[in-house]
Amino acid sequence: MEAYLHGVSTRSVDDLIKALGADTGISKSEVSRICADLDSEVTAFRDRPLSHTTFPYVFLDATYCKARVNHRVVSQAVVIATGVSADGRREILGFTVGDSEDGAFWTAFLRSLKARGLTGVQLAISDAHAGLVAALRAVFLGAAWQRCRVH
Known part of the structure; x- marks a missing residue:
């Protein structure tokens, strides 16, 4: 996730996974799944209530x-x-x-x-x-x- 967030291409992430010793790299569908997980976390953060305190x-x-x-x-x-x-x-x-x-x-x-x-x-x-x-x-x-x- 961290590599993808820093703008590393899917192909480069795939190469990185292989270099770390995995038999196979990472598929486009796996990248999409990771991004969907990130999207839900970002949405939860962006939509959270701000009423817990005041911000002068x-x-x-x-x-x-x-x-x-x-x-x-x-x-x-x-x-x-x-x-x-x-x-x-x-x-x-x-x-x-x-x-x-x-x-x-x-x-x-x-x-x-x-x-x-x-x-x-x-x-x-x-x-x-x-x-x-x-x-x-x-x-x-x-x-x-x-x-x-x-x-």
């Missing part, structure tokens, strides 16, 4: 990665939210992937966090992406925004 501080960011979509390699936005509780504990609140990080995309992502129980946001920290800042103001009314010092 939320960091938001995005990066772009290459992904295969409809048999083409394209650039995709991967956005992530990290919450910090009042006692300083950090937790990944959620992430999602989309075509770009426009305002509608950020708004949908933030609304999904809120629907899962994210409450108590007092300060959001992010870059100054206009769509993100507008989405924050629309979804978390009254929360302050601060530009991330790294950005």
Whole structure:
């Protein structure tokens, strides 16, 4: 699973399995089964409730990665939210992937966090992406925004 997650091709994983002494490598159907297991774990993580505590501080960011979509390699936005509780504990609140990080995309992502129980946001920290800042103001009314010092 780890090799596949790091983008190693099925053929290379097969070669690795053989190099480790297995008589046969790994089939495409076995890779599909492994990926299905990973998909269910990721879905459970992404859908878990966030109502167990409040997160007064939320960091938001995005990066772009290459992904295969409809048999083409394209650039995709991967956005992530990290919450910090009042006692300083950090937790990944959620992430999602989309075509770009426009305002509608950020708004949908933030609304999904809120629907899962994210409450108590007092300060959001992010870059100054206009769509993100507008989405924050629309979804978390009254929360302050601060530009991330790294950005």
